[in-house]
Amino acid sequence: MEKIFTRTPTLTSSETHFCPGCTHGIAHRILAEAIDELGIADRTIGIPGVGCCVFLYYYIAIDTLEAPHGRAPACATGMKRAQPDKIIFNYQGDGDMAAIGTSEIIHAANRGENITVIFINNSVYGMTGGQMAPTTLLGQQTTTSPYGRNFQTEGYPIKMAEMLATLEGVAYSARVSLHKPKNVMQAKKAIIKAFEMQINQMGFSMVEILSTCNTNWRVSPIEALDVIENEMIPYFPLGVFKERTGKDFL
Amino acid sequence: MAYIKIDADRCKGCYFCIKFCPKQLIIVSDTHNKVGYFPAQFLQEKEDQCTGCKTCALMCPDTAIEVFK
Numbered sequence: 001m002e003k004i005f006t007r008t009p010t011l012t013s014s015e016t017h018f019c020p021g022c023t024h025g026i027a028h029r030i031l032a033e034a035i036d037e038l039g040i041a042d043r044t045i046g047i048p049g050v051g052c053c054v055f056l057y058y059y060i061a062i063d064t065l066e067a068p069h070g071r072a073p074a075c076a077t078g079m080k081r082a083q084p085d086k087i088i089f090n091y092q093g094d095g096d097m098a099a100i101g102t103s104e105i106i107h108a109a110n111r112g113e114n115i116t117v118i119f120i121n122n123s124v125y126g127m128t129g130g131q132m133a134p135t136t137l138l139g140q141q142t143t144t145s146p147y148g149r150n151f152q153t154e155g156y157p158i159k160m161a162e163m164l165a166t167l168e169g170v171a172y173s174a175r176v177s178l179h180k181p182k183n184v185m186q187a188k189k190a191i192i193k194a195f196e197m198q199i200n201q202m203g204f205s206m207v208e209i210l211s212t213c214n215t216n217w218r219v220s221p222i223e224a225l226d227v228i229e230n231e232m233i234p235y236f237p238l239g240v241f242k243e244r245t246g247k248d249f250l
Numbered sequence: 251m252a253y254i255k256i257d258a259d260r261c262k263g264c265y266f267c268i269k270f271c272p273k274q275l276i277i278v279s280d281t282h283n284k285v286g287y288f289p290a291q292f293l294q295e296k297e298d299q300c301t302g303c304k305t306c307a308l309m310c311p312d313t314a315i316e317v318f319k
Contacts, residue, residue, distance in 0.1 A: 004302060007313050015312070020263050026308075180270075
């Protein structure tokens with residue numbers, strides 16, 4: 001009997017702090033597997049934002065830099081310009097990237113910074129207690145929208161992957177999900193593609209991952225997978241919104 | 251044919267592996283682990299039915315599953 005699946009070397013043996021059934025653990029694993037498959041672990045620097053993703057340095061054995069709230073794209077810009085041979089990625093949640101860090105992400109994308117962004121969209125502020133985020137769905141109850149999100153007072157959920165795809169500097173923009181085995185495999189392929197874009201110096205690459213937050217959605221882990229399928233995907237469609245094939249922008 | 255090894259102390263009891271196992275070879279354990287969750291457990295007696303498809307390991311958020319074939 002031969003071992004055909006085990007922990008990838010870049011993923012440390014630390015037990016995660018995530019709640020039971022949080023798909024963040026899957027996102028971390030496929031990210032570490034993507035780094036190992038590309039063989040770039042020794043020259044990759046991760047920049048996790050603030051939120052549940054903040055302890056990335058415990059779980060993935062690469063160098064990391066901690067950025068203040070929402071400022072990870074700005075830190076990544078400096079890091080990439082100072083060390084262009086390194087592979088730089090951000091790992092941010094929706095509260096971090098779509099709310100406090102909107103300015104940084106849009107301008108980093110518009111400048112076409114040669115970085116990769118992993119964006120976890122779970123439609124709430126997970127770590128701080130389930131407050132309403134810019135990506136919260138219409139009608140979704142959170143601790144700060146107890147009657148459900150209303151577009152007349154709180155606006156509409158923001159679609160980051162589509163919005164960034166309109167910018168000229170963006171080379172790759174995709175939205176994937178982690179609610180089924182097939183989608184997990186597609187998510188891993190999208191992350192590898194995004195890293196390849198950076199390795200080939202094509203420009204800014206971004207993968208939005210629909211993730212669960214069953215604790216703050218107040219459902220069981222398995223029901224949370226159905227929430228992604230039935231409520232999130234109809235509003236946040238999966239797919240590749242922009243993929244640059246050549247350096248036509250030069 | 252194939253079998254899986256579940257690290258019971260890492261398992262947090264989300265049971266994604268039970269939901270996605272195409273052969274229903276994983277059940278909930280009767281005994282709790284060191285942190286108090288009831289972990290998933292592989293049915294050793296049905297080992298001959300496991301095809302080593304790795305679906306359980308692919309969906310495990312805590313990387314608690316190793317697959318042998």
